[in-house]
Amino acid sequence: xxLNKSWYIKGLQDGIPISLxxxxxxxxxGIAAKNAGLLPMQATLMSLxxxxxxxxxxxxxxxxxxxxYLEMAITQLTINLRYCLMSCSLSQKLxxxxxxxxxxxxxxxxxxxxxxxxxxxxxKLNPFYTYGLMSxxxxxxxxxxxxxxxxxxILPRRILNAMGVALYxxxxxxxxxxxxxxxxxxxxIIVSMFASLLFTYLPVLxxxxxxxxxxxxxxxxxxxxxxxFPLKAENTEE
Amino acid sequence: xxxxxxxILVMAGVTYLIRVLPLTxxxxxxxxxxxxxxxxxxxxxxxxxxxxxAILSATGSILSALxxxxxxxxxxxxGADLFKVSVGACLTVFIIELFL
Numbered sequence: 001x002x003l004n005k006s007w008y009i010k011g012l013q014d015g016i017p018i019s020l021x022x023x024x025x026x027x028x029x030g031i032a033a034k035n036a037g038l039l040p041m042q043a044t045l046m047s048l049x050x051x052x053x054x055x056x057x058x059x060x061x062x063x064x065x066x067x068x069y070l071e072m073a074i075t076q077l078t079i080n081l082r083y084c085l086m087s088c089s090l091s092q093k094l095x096x097x098x099x100x101x102x103x104x105x106x107x108x109x110x111x112x113x114x115x116x117x118x119x120x121x122x123x124k125l126n127p128f129y130t131y132g133l134m135s136x137x138x139x140x141x142x143x144x145x146x147x148x149x150x151x152x153x154i155l156p157r158r159i160l161n162a163m164g165v166a167l168y169x170x171x172x173x174x175x176x177x178x179x180x181x182x183x184x185x186x187x188x189i190i191v192s193m194f195a196s197l198l199f200t201y202l203p204v205l206x207x208x209x210x211x212x213x214x215x216x217x218x219x220x221x222x223x224x225x226x227x228x229f230p231l232k233a234e235n236t237e238e
Numbered sequence: 239x240x241x242x243x244x245x246i247l248v249m250a251g252v253t254y255l256i257r258v259l260p261l262t263x264x265x266x267x268x269x270x271x272x273x274x275x276x277x278x279x280x281x282x283x284x285x286x287x288x289x290x291x292a293i294l295s296a297t298g299s300i301l302s303a304l305x306x307x308x309x310x311x312x313x314x315x316x317g318a319d320l321f322k323v324s325v326g327a328c329l330t331v332f333i334i335e336l337f338l
Contacts, residue, residue: 021324045246049246059245072248084257086281087261088260092267092277107257108257110257112288161297161298161332164303165328168292168307169325169326170320171285172314173313177315185279189282192282192283196287218280222279
């Protein structure tokens with residue numbers, strides 16, 4: 001019990017930067033939602049239930065063009081498919097004793113950020129750590145969306161620009177420290193960033209939707225690495 | 239006329255299933271070494287791919303973003319925690335943009 005509580009508190013703390021970053025992104029999302037004709041209540045509900053930036057931005061486009069529900073379902077499936085990969089990875093990080101109930105709750109908020117921070121803990125993941133992250137980040141995401149709809153210019157541009165890097169800063173804080181001690185990880189990160197650069201700017205490749213780019217690059221690069229540099233048994237706990 | 243609430247429910251349902259199925263279906267530890275290694279490497283590759291070059295277009299100018307990126311790398315390498323790296327990057331961008 002005490003252990004769960006201290007994991008929860010640690011999660012709350014580490015959730016602060018997620019929340020800050022979310023506030024900036026969801027603020028822009030709220031402005032887009034307003035332009036798509038959503039009421040503050042509707043936009044906030046959308047953010048509360050979905051927790052996916054790219055998915056929600058795409059949804060707004062579909063809503064304003066009155067696309068079919070099937071189109072909406074397929075778009076969400078393709079854009080958010082990367083979460084499936086993250087959930088698979090998370091299933092191995094999670095404490096094997098974690099009950100089905102915990103799995104259903106954690107599954108609600110497997111975002112890029114909550115996932116990234118959850119896998120950064122040492123050893124197996126205690127579900128309460130993720131609950132702490134969720135308790136900070138979900139309100140941040142929903143509140144930002146709501147504020148964006150209600151008043152498009154409450155935050156000055158300068159502040160929004162600065163907050164724009166918050167989430168990336170977190171990703172860096174997650175991947176860099178383990179790479180310091182592990183040459184394979186270090187090489188993997190450099191290769192990944194370079195490949196991502198190519199996919200962003202090269203003709204043909206840049207036409208691939210970003211959700212798929214992430215999936216393709218992840219499967220190929222992590223796959224090759226798994227074959228070339230299989231983990232030793234004791235190595236997975238890092 | 240389409241109903242916005244139904245749109246939201248469809249979105250939420252699909253997205254939740256994508257996230258929850260692997261977590262509930264894969265409850266055991268995977269024994270296969272290649273698969274285990276693959277899943278271990280996934281987060282590093284995914285997060286690296288999502289960070290760069292996307293971070294460069296996250297602020298008002300490429301220059302402020304690039305310097306913010308470098309500062310974040312340095313802070314993380316020197317062992318700063320999540321919060322410090324993240325806020326450090328934000329402050330860097332803020333300060334650089336004051337001079338642009």
